[in-house]
Amino acid sequence: SNIALNLTLVLGFGMDVDGVALGTVLAAYLGLAYGLWLARGRAGVIAPQGWLADPARILRRDALAALFALNRDIFTRTLLLTGAFAWMTRLGSMQGDAALAANVVLWQFFIVTAYALDGFAIAAESLVGQAFGARDAAAFRRAAIVSSLWSGALALAASALLLALSGPLIDLMTTAPEVRALA
Incomplete structure (x- = not known):
């Protein structure tokens, strides 16, 4: 819904950056509404006491x-990553609009790679946690090693792919010659 709303507001109504912002906010609220609609019949399963929370139970010091x-x-x-991302954006903005735009283009490569590698992190957490909970040292070690090897292999493959296709991919994302040259 985010992309559809952004395209409609920007291309259909000529709203530029305001259209992207509005489309993104509307998509977030649509997602919230859809999630609440899906959960409406499950309230008894999610919270047998209904939707009312028990503050005494929630705010127990030991549980918190x-x-x-x-x-x-x-x-x-997450805090360190967010700080690093904000710092990178600030540095790019200090170098001018073209440098900032080039950083945004390159950022897309980073995000796609991060999501792919995050899949391995989630799998590793599950496998390692399961082995740890079962007190199976051999499975724990195996899960850690295998997931690390696969993550490393994916990182190398993604790096090689991005190196080989970076020019055409950058050209797909921007038509500005100065941004292409900087990216």
């Missing part, structure tokens, strides 16, 4: 401490 300890590392990683 366990939750935050579990998510601390991934939150730290």
Whole structure:
């Protein structure tokens, strides 16, 4: 829905950047509405007491401490990545519009590769967690090694593919000669 709304608002109504922003926000709300619509009949399964939360149960100090300890590392990683992305965007903007646009083009390669590698991270977390929970050291080691090898192989293959096809892919994403040259 995001792409369809963006194309309609930008190409159909000539809204430029405002159309992209509005289309993205509308798509997010459509996704929320659809998710709530899908969950409407499942409230009894999701929350047997109904939709009302029990603050005393939710705000237990020991439960919150366990939750935050579990998510601390991934939150730290996400915070550092977000900071690095913001820093890269700022550096690009300080170098001018063409440099910023070139960074956005290159950013697309990064995002696609990151999503592919993240699939391996999710699989590795599942396999390693299952082996850890079963206290199976051999399966734990095997899952860690195999997922690392496959992730490395995918990273090398993606790098080779991007190196070989970067010119044509950049040309697909922008028609501006200065942006193409910088990217």
